[in-house]
Structure formats: structure tokens, C-alpha cells
Amino acid sequence: MSVHHDPHTGLHSEPGALAGEHRGRAAEPIIKVHDLAWLEFEKPDLERAEAFAHAFGFTTALRTAHELQLRGTDPGSPCVLIRRGPRSRFVGPAFRAADSTDVLRLADAVGGAVVPLPESLGGITVDLLDPSALGVRVVSDMFELPALSDQTPLPLNFGHDRGRVNAPQRPPRAPATVQRLGHVVLQTTTYLETLNWYLEHLGLIVSDFLFYPGQRARGPIMSFIRCDRGATPTDHHTLAMVLGPANRYVHSAYQVADLDCLAAGGEYLLDRGYRRSWGIGRHIQGSQIFDYWRDPDGFMVEHFSDGDLFDSTLEAGWAPMTASGLSQWGPPATKDFLGLNPGRESLQELRAIVHALRADNEFDLHRLRGLLKVASS
Numbered sequence: 001m002s003v004h005h006d007p008h009t010g011l012h013s014e015p016g017a018l019a020g021e022h023r024g025r026a027a028e029p030i031i032k033v034h035d036l037a038w039l040e041f042e043k044p045d046l047e048r049a050e051a052f053a054h055a056f057g058f059t060t061a062l063r064t065a066h067e068l069q070l071r072g073t074d075p076g077s078p079c080v081l082i083r084r085g086p087r088s089r090f091v092g093p094a095f096r097a098a099d100s101t102d103v104l105r106l107a108d109a110v111g112g113a114v115v116p117l118p119e120s121l122g123g124i125t126v127d128l129l130d131p132s133a134l135g136v137r138v139v140s141d142m143f144e145l146p147a148l149s150d151q152t153p154l155p156l157n158f159g160h161d162r163g164r165v166n167a168p169q170r171p172p173r174a175p176a177t178v179q180r181l182g183h184v185v186l187q188t189t190t191y192l193e194t195l196n197w198y199l200e201h202l203g204l205i206v207s208d209f210l211f212y213p214g215q216r217a218r219g220p221i222m223s224f225i226r227c228d229r230g231a232t233p234t235d236h237h238t239l240a241m242v243l244g245p246a247n248r249y250v251h252s253a254y255q256v257a258d259l260d261c262l263a264a265g266g267e268y269l270l271d272r273g274y275r276r277s278w279g280i281g282r283h284i285q286g287s288q289i290f291d292y293w294r295d296p297d298g299f300m301v302e303h304f305s306d307g308d309l310f311d312s313t314l315e316a317g318w319a320p321m322t323a324s325g326l327s328q329w330g331p332p333a334t335k336d337f338l339g340l341n342p343g344r345e346s347l348q349e350l351r352a353i354v355h356a357l358r359a360d361n362e363f364d365l366h367r368l369r370g371l372l373k374v375a376s377s
């Protein structure tokens with residue numbers, strides 16, 4: 001059981017692909033995007049969404065009767081766009097192309113149209129559908145919002161390395177100021193087809209593959225995927241994709257300055273009655289210090305700090321997917337995080353499983369058996 005699990009088995013440094021396994025990158029992608037630009041949502045209650053956003057550490061970039069744009073302190077575009085809609089819904093991600101030439105090249109290749117983005121953002125987009133029917137925008141030339149002042153990491157005394165003298169440590173119990181959007185995690189019934197689409201169209205590359213324990217020969221069921229910017233290091237994952245019985249948003253993650261900001265910001269959220277999903281801990285794939293929360297619409301959002309940065313030279317790692325393998329330290333993964341809490345969401349997932357087993361996709365009985373093993377491993 002998890003007590004004896006050594007979290008350092010299956011780390012990224014473990015041997016990579018076996019002969020004939022997925023290489024984790026396309027030979028000739030159409031373009032190579034630079035980053036995840038923003039995520040778009042619809043929510044019925046913008047007031048409620050904005051109150052949570054401020055407690056979580058976002059800054060409002062724009063607020064109208066119909067729209068809320070949220071940003072971090074980093075310069076650039078807003079990183080979350082929320083339009084007023086009849087029900088809560090994830091609309092899709094936007095990826096930032098290197099330049100407008102790449103947006104045109106991609107539009108040409110798929111027979112899509114390049115259209116202007118809304119005036120508040122500036123720039124252009126080509127709107128695509130991935131194989132799981134999620135809308136994906138590839139954008140460029142937006143207005144650049146200036147940098148905002150940020151939380152400064154605390155000066156720490158590391159062991160005998162004592163730089164802080166005559167100064168008590170007093171991290172403020174304040175929202176953990178969001179610096180930027182880090183990644184989004186998506187679940188899909190057509191994992192391999194959808195993964196390959198992102199590798200071929202956006203030039204993303206796989207940092208780590210996971211497979212169900214005992215099912216490596218059936219291929220991977222999850223991947224952590226980064227942008228290929230050559231020698232420029234990028235986040236270990238900008239997108240993560242997992243096979244499952246329904247196409248849906250899983251969570252998105254936002255960088256904060258350090259562990260104290262993250263932990264004190266967590267206390268601030270608890271003080272205001274918001275619900276922690278899982279944390280605080282340190283992941284294995286990507287190594288981030290993490291803390292997961294539920295926003296008032298039920299969407300899972302993550303504060304993270306100190307994540308891995310890889311350049312394009314590292315090949316994909318391979319490891320089994322287990323609940324205990326989700327962190328190096330921290331409390332055990334919660335039922336809420338694993339989607340096992342009794343309630344509306346798990347009932348929907350159960351219905352989705354029955355439907356997915358009957359439909360033509362990659363989620364079959366072998367995969368269901370693998371999925372059921374993960375939570376208890």
C-alpha cells in the first residue's frame with residue numbers, strides 16, 4: 001500500500017521509451033506555439049467569480065456587465081476570460097504563437113480563417129477544434145498589459161546559510177498573488193488521437209508519459225506536455241492530457257512566488273470559507289509545490305511554485321500512474337481530487353463510464369480496470 005511506496009521510483013530521470021513506444025513529439029509539426037495564453041469560461045454569476053478570483057490572488061484586468069478578464073502580475077494578456085453564460089462551462093484554451101506568420105501558417109494548413117480577437121485583447125486568432133471537439137485558439141499580436149507589483153519571496157535562513165538576522169519572519173496572511181497561468185489539464189475519451197493532434201498542430205512535446213500499472217504494453221493514458229522553444233527552458237507541462245470516460249476540464253494552475261505565499265494564501269482562502277481539494281504537497285511529474293482549490297462553480301484551480309523547467313533536449317519519461325505517485329510529500333490524494341467524492345460529479349462520471357464503454361473511443365474495459373486500480377495504489 002501507499003505507506004511503502006517510494007515516490008522516487010518512476011521519476012523523470014528513469015529510463016525513457018522502450019523500442020516502438022511513442023516518441024512524445026511529432027517529426028514535423030505545423031508550428032511550435034510559445035505558451036498557453038489564457039483559458040475561457042462561461043459562468044452565470046460574475047460577482048461570485050470575481051470575489052473568489054481576488055481571494056485566490058488574481059487581479060481584475062477588465063470588468064463589464066457581461067465579461068470578467070483576470071490577470072496575474074506578469075506582463076502580457078489576461079490569463080482567464082469569463083463571459084456571463086447560462087451555466088458554468090469551460091470553453092477552451094488559447095495558445096500563443098511565436099508570431100502572426102505562424103497563425104497564418106496554421107490556418108492555411110487546416111483550411112481555417114484568421115480573424116481579429118475582441119478589441120479589449122487586440123491581435124488575431126485561428127479557432128480550431130481538437131479531436132475531442134474542444135475549441136482551441138491559437139493567437140498572436142495581443143496588447144501587452146504592463147507588469148504589476150508582485151509578492152517578494154521571503155529571505156530565508158537555509159541551514160547554516162544565515163542571511164536573515166535581527167528580522168523576524170512574518171509572511172502576511174494575504175491572497176497568494178498570481179503571477180501567471182502555468183498549465184491546464186484536460187480529460188479525453190480519445191487520448192492518443194487528441195495527444196497526437198496537439199503534437200502535430202502546435203509542436204508541443206511530451207515531458208512524461210504515465211501508463212496504467214501492468215498495462216504499459218497497451219500504451220500511455222496520460223501525458224505532461226510542454227512547449228518546444230528549443231534552448232529556451234519552458235514549464236515541464238503547459239498542457240496535461242488524460243484518458244477518461246468523458247471529455248472535460250480537470251484543473252488549471254497558476255504560479256505564485258514561493259511556499260510561504262502559497263501556504264499563507266491557502267489560510268486566507270480557508271478564512272473566507274473556500275474549499276481546499278488537496279494540498280499542500282510536492283508533485284513528482286513537474287516537481288511543483290502544489291495546493292488545489294475548488295472555485296464556487298466547482299472548477300478545480302491550483303496554486304503552484306518552484307516547478308521544473310526543461311529545454312527541448314530532454315526525452316519523455318515513463319512511469320505507472322498511481323494515487324501515491326502523484327506527490328513526493330504531502331497528505332494522501334483526497335477523494336475530491338481523485339473525483340471519488342459521492343455527489344453529482346461522481347454520478348456524472350459513472351454515467352459517462354457506462355456511455356464511454358458502449359461508444360467508439362479509446363476508453364474500454366481494460367482501461368476501466370486500470371482506472372479503478374489507480375485510486376487504491
Ligand SMILES: [Fe+2]
Nearest residue numbers: 251252253302
Ligand atoms: Fe497541476
